[in-house]
Amino acid sequence: MVKNTAAGHKKFWHSFRFAAHGIASAFRSELNMKVHSCFAVVVLVAAAVFHLPPSRWMLLLLAITLVLATELLNTAIEATIDLVSPEIHPLAKIAKDTAAGAVLLTAVFAVITGIYVFYVPVIDWISGFMS
Numbered sequence: 001m002v003k004n005t006a007a008g009h010k011k012f013w014h015s016f017r018f019a020a021h022g023i024a025s026a027f028r029s030e031l032n033m034k035v036h037s038c039f040a041v042v043v044l045v046a047a048a049v050f051h052l053p054p055s056r057w058m059l060l061l062l063a064i065t066l067v068l069a070t071e072l073l074n075t076a077i078e079a080t081i082d083l084v085s086p087e088i089h090p091l092a093k094i095a096k097d098t099a100a101g102a103v104l105l106t107a108v109f110a111v112i113t114g115i116y117v118f119y120v121p122v123i124d125w126i127s128g129f130m131s
Ligand SMILES: Nc1ncnc2c1ncn2[C@@H]1O[C@H](COP(=O)(O)OP(=O)(O)OP(=O)(O)O)[C@@H](O)[C@H]1O
Pocket: 030, 031, 032, 078, 081, 085, 086, 087, 088, 089, 090, 092, 093, 096, 097, 100
């Protein structure tokens, strides 16, 4: 484990590397990160298949980024709680449950966004298929 002791532009690139390492490590250790990422890939492939306009892509990217960023913060909060309060404590429970609640909220937003974005293209595709 190393601290970022570099200066100037080197410090910036070191911070970037630490951040990338944080994302990779959350991806390896958290099942939820893998599940959310798989959904994101499926949704982006579907967006390409349906030739969605750029504004719809942006909505999907916003929802995906929100879910993944919140999942990363949840992982950070879980690790911090495990470090400072490995024993059972009501405040530790509040912190973990609240962080998990934030992920749930963004996931609900992502589902609503998916329905909003794909509803018309999917209905059109099904009616074209039927006729
Ligand atoms: N130190 C603690 N004190 C009190 N309750 C805790 C504590 N640690 C965990 N809990 C309770 O157990 C739940 C599950 O915690 P856990 O650390 O296993 O995370 P998780 O939600 O299963 O996520 P992950 O599996 O990704 O680590 C928390 O949401 C909380 O309600």
